[in-house]
Amino acid sequence: MSRRWMRKWRRVRDLALVVAAGAVWTLAACGDETESADDAMAGMEMDGPAAGSEDGIAGMEVGEGTTRLTADQIGTFGVTFGTAEIRPLEKTIRAVGRVDFDETRMAYVAPKFGGYVERLYVDFTGKPVSRGQPVLEIYSPELVSAQEELLLARRLDETLGASGVEGVAAGSTDLLASARRRLRYWDISEAQIERVLRTGQVQKTLTLHAPVSGIVMEKDVLEGQAVEPGDNLYMIADLSEVWVEAELFEADVALIQEGMPATIEVAALPGRTFEGRVEYVYPTLQEETRSMQARIALPNPGGILKPGMYATVQLEKSLGEVLTIPSSAVLRTGNSAIAFVDMGEGQLMPHELTLGLAADEYVEVVEGIEPGMRVVTSAQFLIDSESNLAEVMRAMMAQMNVSDMESMEGMDMDSPGMRMDSSEEED
Numbered sequence: 198m199s200r201r202w203m204r205k206w207r208r209v210r211d212l213a214l215v216v217a218a219g220a221v222w223t224l225a226a227c228g229d230e231t232e233s234a235d236d237a238m239a240g241m242e243m244d245g246p247a248a249g250s251e252d253g254i255a256g257m258e259v260g261e262g263t264t265r266l267t268a269d270q271i272g273t274f275g276v277t278f279g280t281a282e283i284r285p286l287e288k289t290i291r292a293v294g295r296v297d298f299d300e301t302r303m304a305y306v307a308p309k310f311g312g313y314v315e316r317l318y319v320d321f322t323g324k325p326v327s328r329g330q331p332v333l334e335i336y337s338p339e340l341v342s343a344q345e346e347l348l349l350a351r352r353l354d355e356t357l358g359a360s361g362v363e364g365v366a367a368g369s370t371d372l373l374a375s376a377r378r379r380l381r382y383w384d385i386s387e388a389q390i391e392r393v394l395r396t397g398q399v400q401k402t403l404t405l406h407a408p409v410s411g412i413v414m415e416k417d418v419l420e421g422q423a424v425e426p427g428d429n430l431y432m433i434a435d436l437s438e439v440w441v442e443a444e445l446f447e448a449d450v451a452l453i454q455e456g457m458p459a460t461i462e463v464a465a466l467p468g469r470t471f472e473g474r475v476e477y478v479y480p481t482l483q484e485e486t487r488s489m490q491a492r493i494a495l496p497n498p499g500g501i502l503k504p505g506m507y508a509t510v511q512l513e514k515s516l517g518e519v520l521t522i523p524s525s526a527v528l529r530t531g532n533s534a535i536a537f538v539d540m541g542e543g544q545l546m547p548h549e550l551t552l553g554l555a556a557d558e559y560v561e562v563v564e565g566i567e568p569g570m571r572v573v574t575s576a577q578f579l580i581d582s583e584s585n586l587a588e589v590m591r592a593m594m595a596q597m598n599v600s601d602m603e604s605m606e607g608m609d610m611d612s613p614g615m616r617m618d619s620s621e622e623e624d
Contacts, residue, residue, distance in 0.1 A: 266543045278539060279523040279574040281566050286516040288556045290452060292491075294443040296463070296506040299494070302435035304409045307427055309383050312337030314422045315402045319431065322416045326407045332431060333418065334402040340383070344399040347376040351394060411435035412500075436500045441473065441493040443510040450489050452514045453478055459493045460511045463502065471495050471502070475512070521559040526572040527552070539571035 266276065316334040319326060326332065350373040380390050385403055393400060415432035424430065441461055445453060455478055461471040477492040493510065495502065526536045527550065534552055537545040553561030566572070 264537075264545045266545065268543070271543070275575055276573055277575045278571045279526055281520060281522045281562065281568055281570045281572060283518055283520050283568055284559070285518050286521055286554065286556050286559060286561060288452065288514045288516055288554060290445070290449050290512040290514060292443045292445045292449075292510045292512070294441045294461070294493070294508040294510045296502050296504050296508055297440045297442050298414075298434050298436075298504050299438050299440050302409065302411065302438065304411075304433050305429045306332055306405060306407065306431035306433065307429050308335060308337075308405060308424055309426055310337050310339045311425050312340065312423075314418055314420055314424060317418065317420050318404075319407075319413055319416070322413055324413045326410065326413060326433060328407055328410045330407045331404045332407050334404050335424070336402045340380075340385070340403050341399055341401070343376070343380055343383070344393050347373075347380065347390070347393060348397060348399070350376040407431075407433060409433055409435055434504075436497055436502075436504075439495055439497045439502050439504065440476075441495055441508050441510065443491045443493060443508075443512075444486070444488045445491055447482065447487045447489065450482070453489070453491055453512070457512055457514065461493065461495060462509045462511075463506050464509075465503075465506050466501065516554050516556070516561070519553065519561045520563075520566075520568055521556075521561055522566070522572050523574050524555060524558060524560045525574045527560060536566065537573040538566060539573070545573060 266274070270276075312335045314333055315336050317332075318330070318334075319332045354370055354373045377390055381387070384405060386406060389400070389403055411433045412435075413431055414434045415429070417428075418424065418430040441459075443459075453475065455475050457475045459473050459475060461473060463469070463471070473493045473495040475491050476494045479490040479492070482489050522536060527534050528536065534550045535547045536550055538548050540546050548565050550565035551563040553563045555561070
């Protein structure tokens with residue numbers, strides 16, 4: 198046997214010992230340091246050529262792509278198993294959200310005529326109001342003229358209503374109705390119109406009323422202020438129901454549907470949860486954040502949910518009954534995913550998988566394994582690394598054996614030039 202061959206063998210042996218010892222001691226540090234290390238180191242004698250053969254490293258038998266473990270090794274390495282089963286798969290989608298106004302329950306108070314504010318009944322932001330409650334009095338020359346026209350139309354109706362001339366009585370009635378309609382179009386209440394007709398006197402100011410019940414969220418008016426038609430003087434929001442705008446990841450967009458149940462938690466109200474449903478899914482994606490919004494309507498008794506609060510949204514999506522394995526059984530290697538399947542008698546074989554949708558604890562398997570198979574759910578990295586190392590060792594040993602056997606053909610091993618003394622062997 199040549200000195201070159203012996204040096205190659207020593208290098209391979211030392212490399213294998215270092216790698217295997219490192220893996221074993223890493224495992225030992227996570228468990229029983231003394232007992233695990235001693236058990237795993239048993240059988241690691243690699244002083245002869247047989248150490249690179251089918252016996253494998255750390256006592257593991259490695260075949261073509263498979264690994265064989267004894268019961269003691271399974272306990273030492275902490276190998277656990279799960280089962281591939283057809284089960285109902287549910288995915289929990291978590292998102293952040295923000296409490297917002299229900300836009301269908303908001304209204305502005307905006308006059309349809311110009312004038313001057315004489316008095317404010319609602320004089321600060323945040324004041325609760327009821328539908329029909331007075332909010333301000335306004336003086337407007339247009340309103341004064343409209344009231345005078347109303348009174349004039351009534352007098353004409355009283356005078357000409359009894360006329361026998363064809364069309365005169367009907368014309369006076371139409372004129373009165375037109376004057377009343379004009380004031381109603383300006384949001385003057387029927388009670389105010391009747392008061393003008395009853396008293397026969399023009400009111401200097403007329404009152405505007407709240408169109409909805411709610412909270413005054415915006416106030417942009419002061420007493421004595423001149424206002425123009427269409428000026429937004431108040432914004433009133435009904436907070437008996439609010440929206441939660443949830444920000445969803447792009448990967449979850451396909452799973453979100455209107456009508457899905459949602460559970461809401463708000464940081465400002467720890468320990469409380471609110472139940473709602475997805476009311477609307479926005480049709481566009483936000484390019485800056487790569488997210489999509491979904492709207493959830495929530496009842497808000499007592500107004501405890503305030504617009505602007507941050508919320509945590511949890512959505513449950515049923516994916517039906519599919520073939521699944523525990524998520525911990527999947528070992529991702531680059532662009533592929535594998536799982537080690539228990540083939541019996543301690544033999545573990547890697548199976549390449551085609552995966553579908555993933556839930557919290559399980560993942561759908563489209564192709565690669567069959568129902569009922571047992572899969573490894575822990576220590577896959579160790580098994581995979583040991584298997585790969587043994588395959589590399591076998592290939593290296595085979596290559597060295599071929600090259601050395603070719604070089605040794607026809608050589609006289611008993612010749613003086615081929616003998617090694619003890620100093621050369623130690624080299």
